[in-house]
Amino acid sequence: MLTEPAPDQPVLADPTTAALVALNDRPWSRLRPFVTAGVLVALAVAVDQWWGSDPLVLLFVLGAGLNVIAGSHLLRLHRLNRAAAGMLATTPWIPVEAQILRGASGITDLRVQREDGVLALRVFLLTAPHRVVLRRTGKVWIAGPNFDGVAAVRVEGSHMAWPARLLPDLPEQRPTSRGDQVEPTAAMAAALRKRVNAHLVSVPVVLVVAYLIATSQGVFEPLVFASSAIAGLVVAGAAVYRTRHRLPDRALPGLVAAGGWVAASATVDPWTPRPDGSVEARVTLRLPDGPAAVVLLRSASIDLLGTIGETGGVWVTGSVVPGGVVAVGFPEYPLVAAGSVLSL
Structure with a gap:
């Protein structure tokens, strides 16, 4: 077992x-979809008045609607999180x-066996890699x-208290999806790279939308x-710049796939999370057959750093030489981050 909570606390x-x-x-996380929806509605009105492009107006209105739906879901989850946090x-x-x-x-239904009977819980936001561990x-x-009926669930390999609700009846069991059969560390590495690429792809998307606007009159x-592209690129560029600390995550799938994990004792310097939940931290690794290596993790998760601090160790794969790129984490668990070796 990787970690477990302290009993009776x-x-x-x-x-x-x-x-x-x-x-x-x-x-901000729950208000952002509504702000985005407002911007898209404003763009729809502007396009309709200036260029009269019905397809683009429909595209912006559809995007606004999807953001409102997502924002409403986040508000419900926020109320559930608040109720759970109080408990x-x-x-x-x-x-x-x-x-x-x-x-x-985003939704996982569980059959839970307690001493006093069987419960059905609906857990929110539990990821596919964590379901594999479960x-x-x-x-x-x-x-x-x-x-x-408010509850919380913790899965081995995570300190997260996933919000949950009690269900009146046990749902029928369904077959395991393909996404729930991928090794957790590899799945998390792929998800982290996908998140980075989603920001990077916004740049060419902006150019395509600008071209559609510019040709809407035939x-x-x-x-x-030029004006549409510049305005869009400023917004997209700001998003990429704001998340630039996540760029090293693009190397994670290759590092994880290469394997060759080596166990090391580890200590983490004091750290403070960013508003997006990522952390820049320095970790000192002591490999069994070499000197101590100082590794900079630019976008580590709170969960990963908490697990390193609790266990006093971690696994590393990659080139452990000054300037080398490595993956630091726990194989078979969704805990992994990309790092660069600063010194030996």
Whole structure:
């Protein structure tokens, strides 16, 4: 077992769990979809008045609608997180056997066997890599449910208190999806690279949209293209710049696929999370057959750093030489980050 919560202590007594729960209470994360929807509506009105391009107006309105739907879902999850956080300040974790009945993007239904009977819980935001770990271990820790049916779930390999609700009945079991069969470390590495690429691809998308706007009247208008492209590139460029610390994550799938993990003892310098939950941290690795190596992780997760601090060790793969790029994490768990070796 990688880590387990301390018995008979409130969930939020664990500093890593407390940091992760606090991260879910960020106001901007739940308001951002509504702000984006407002911008898209303004663009739709502008395009309709200036160029009269019905396809583009429809595209912007559709995007605004999707953002409103996503924002409404985030608001509901925020209320659930708030309710769970209030309970977690005084409630300890209880280890139980668990079985996944069905898992999809953002929603996982569990059959939980407690001493007093069987419960059905719907867990929100649990990722596919974490479901793979859950299927392998067959156990979770739960807090609650309280009188309102609010609960929280912790999976081995994570300190996160995933919000959950009590279901009135056990859902039917569904076959395991293909995404839930990928090795967790490789799956997390791919997900981190995909998140980076999603920002990078926004740049060519902006140019395509600018071209569509510039040709909406049947002829290409250079001034319209230039103004639209510049405005879009400023926004897209700002997003890429704001998340530039995540760029090393693009190397993670290759490093993980290469294998060759080596165990090392590790200590982490004091760190502070960014608003997006990522952390820049220095980790000192002591390999069994070499000197200590100082590795800079530009975009580590709170969960990974908390696990390193709790276990006093980590695994590393890649080129452990000054200037080398490595992956640091725990094989078979969704805990991994890209790092650069600063010194030996």
